[in-house]
Amino acid sequence: MAQANTSQVLSNRAQDVSNATAANLMWDILSDIWCPSTNPGGYVNVGVAENGLMHDELLKYINTKLELPAKYLTYNDGGGGSTRLRSAVSQFLNRHLHPVKPLEADQLVITNGVSSAIGHVSWAFADPGEGILLGRPYYGTFIPDLSQRPQSTVVPVNFEDVDPLGPKAVEKYEKALLEFQQSTGQRVKALMLCHPHNPLGRCYPRDVIIELMKLCQKYQIHLISDEIYALSVWDNTIDQHPPPVKFESALSIDPNGIIDPRLVHALWGMSKDFGANGIRLGVIISQHNIDFHNALKGISLYSYPSGISDHLTALILEDSQFTESYIQQNQKKLSDLYAYTATYVKNHGIEYATGCNAAFFLWVNLGKKYRELHPELSEDEEIGEKVMSQLLKHRVFLASGALFGSEKSGWFRIVFSQPRDILEEALKRILAALQD
Template identity: 70%
Template sequence: MTSPLSQRAHNVVGSANSLMWDIMRNPWCPTSKPDGYVNVGVAENALMHDYLLNYMNTQLTLPAKYLTYNDGAIGAERLRCAMAAFLNKHLHPVKPLTSNDLLVTNGVSSAIEHISWAFTDPGEGILLGRPYYGTFIPDMSVRPGAVVIPVAFGECDPFSVDAVECYERALLAFQATTGRKVRALMLCHPHNPLGRCYPKETMVQLMRLCQKYQVHLISDEIYALSVWKNTIDLGTPVPFESALSIDTAGVIDPGLVHLLWGMSKDFGANGIRLGVIISQSNPVLLEAIKGVSLYTYSSSISEHLAAIVLEDDDFTTRYIQLNRQKLAESYAFAATYLKDHGIEYAAGANAAFFLWVNLGKKYRELHPEETANLGDEISDKVMQLLLQRKVFLASGFLFGSEKSGWFRIVFTHPREYLEEALRRIVLALGDL
C-alpha cells in the first residue's frame, strides 16, 4: 500500500519516539522509582527551581486578558519591553534594544527554525562549528530545508582567531561543490557542549568573514547569564561578551547580525517555552517572520509570567547571582569527582551546564584487550553500558564530535541526583 505521507514526513518518522523521550518519561527517584533513569543528558538547570517557584507562586495572578490572544503572535508589548530593558542591562548592547527589535516565539528552537527559513532557500547552507548542539541540525534543516555544514577544526582551538579560516574553507568548499550559497553562520555563545565563551577578537573576525561573503551571523546566547567562576581548572577563562556589545562600525553591516535568547536556560525554565529573535538593523527580516509567527505563538500565560520576572530588577539580580554561585559549586563537585576517578574532561569551562568528558578513553584504559580493535565503535559500546546502568548522557557522536568516545554530562542537578549519575557512570565503565 502506498504511504499517504510526504517524503519529508517519512524522513522524521520515529524521531518522536526517540530514546531521550522514553527516558524522560521514566525518571529515577530514590524512593518511588529506584529503577528509573538518571538523566544527565538533557540541558536543564534544576539548581534554582525551588527559588524560582517560591517567587512565581507568590506573584502570579491571571487577569482575563491572558486567556485571550493577548497582543498577537509576535509577543505582548509588555513582555517585549521587559525583555528589552532586561537584556539592555545584562548584554550591554552598543545600541540599546527597543521592543521593536524583538520577536517572541514559543521557545528558541522555534526561533532557530524561523531564522533558517528566513535566510535560506532549500539546499542553501548554514555553517556550524563542531562539536555542536545536536538539535541545531533538525531545527535548521528538517522543515526549512537548509543544509547544515559542519565545520571541522582538527587540532585548532574552535574559539581562536585561527578557527575563522576553518569556517572560510568550509564555506568555499560547499559553494564550489554544490553551486549553492552559504547564507548564515550559527554560533552558540556561550557554547553548548564545551561551556566556553568566544573571545571578542574571534567574534570580530567572524563578523568580518560574514561581511566578506554577505553571510548572516546568528549568535545564540541562550546561556548568556549562566556564566560562573571556575575554581577547579587552571587558566583564566574568557569572559562572556554579547555580539550586541561589539561595535560593528567598519566590521560588518549590522543588518547581518542577529541574536537569540530565551527563558529556558538562564532561568532554568524550559517549560515556559519562550524565546526571542533580536535583530536591530534588519526590519525586513522581522516583517517576514511576522508573516509566519502564528505558528510559533507563545502562551499568553507564559508571557505574563515571564514579564513579572523580568520586570523585577531586584529579584533577577539576586537570582542571577545565586544561580552563578550554584553553577560554580556544582561544576566543581562534578569535575573533582571525574578527576578523582581518572576521567578526562575538557577543562576551562566557565559557562552553561556541561562537562565534555572522554569516557571512551577511560574505558579503553580499563579494558585494553576488549577494546584493542574498537575504533569509532567505542562510543556505541560505552553508551550501551551506560543505558544498562540506567544513566543517560548525550553522545558526542550526535554533537558532531571530531573524536570518538566523548560525551556531554549536564551537571546542573541537585547534589544527590548528580552524585548518583556520576556513580553509575563509573560503574558502567567497570571501575568499581
C-alpha cells in the same frame, strides 16, 4: 478494512522524522526517571540540558505573584509577543548584554521557545538547500531546528586540532564555506554560533567574534549568535587552561567598519538562565533589519507564545531586584557543582575539557577511560557506541558526542546542573558502567 502501508499515508519527510523519532531514546528516558523512593530502577538523567537548581526559588516567586489578567486569554498584541513583554525583555537584556545600541521593543520577536526562533532565522535567511555554517561539536538539536522544516543544509565545520573558539578557527569556517559552495553550487547564507558554547561550556573571545563578523561581511552572510546561556556564566575555581573568557554579547560589539549591522542577530530565552524550559519562551533580536521583522510577522502565528508564558515572563523580568538575586545565586550554584563534577572525574582519571566557565556542561572523554580499563578491546571497535550501551545498561543517560558532531569518538556531555543527590548517583553509575 486493511490498514494502509505507512509509506502511503505519510510524506517522505514525515516518514524520515517518524523513523528518527522511533530510534530516539530520550522520550522513553524522560518517562522513566529515577527516584530513590518511587522509581529506583529508572534512569538517572544527566543528558538533557535542564537546570533544576533554582526551581524552589522561582516557584515561590511565581506562586505568590501570578495573577492573570483577562487580556492574556486573547490574541493580545499579536504573535510576536505583547508590547509589555518585549519592553520587559529589552530592558532586562540592556542591563545584562550591554548592547552598543540599547534594545527597543520593536527590535524583538517573541517565540514559543528558542527552537522556534532558530527555525525562523533559518527559514528567513536560507532557501532550501542553501547552507548554514555550524562548528563542531555542536548542540545536537541545532540540526533539526535549522534544517528539518526550513530545509536549509547544515554545513558542519571541522577544526581538527584547532581550538573551535580560538582565532585560527575562523580559517576553518571559511574553508568549510568555500568547499560547500564549490561542491554543491549552493550559497552559504549564515553562520550559527552557540555563545556561550554548548557542549564545551566556554565563551567566544571578543576578538574571535569580530573576526567571524568580518568573515560574514566578506561573504555577505548572517551571523546568528544564540546566547541562551548568556547569564549562566560563573567562576571556575579549579582549572584555568585555557583561561576562562568572560561573556561578551555579539550585540555589545560596534559593527561600524566590521559588518553590515543588518547581518547581526541574537537569540535568548528563559529555558536555561532561568531554568524554565517549560515556560517555552524565546527571543529573536535584530536591531537593523526591518525586512526580516516584516517576514517574521507573517509567520509569527506558528510560534505564538502562550499568553500565560507572556505574562509570567514579563512579571519576572520587570522585577530587577528578584532577577539580580536569582542570577547571582544560580551562578554560585553552577560554579560549585562544576568544581564538584570536574574534581570527581579528574580524581577517577577521566579526561575532560578544561577552562569552562559557562552553561551546565562537562565534556568528558569516557571512551579513552573505557579503553584503559578494557585493553582487550580492538582499536577498530566503535568506542562511543560501546560506552553508550554500557551507560544505558547501568540506567544512566548522557548525551553522546556522536549526537553533537564530535570529531573524535568517545566524548560525552554531562549536565551537572542537578540536585546533588542526582549528580552523585549519576557519577557513581557512570563509573560503574566504565568498570563493567
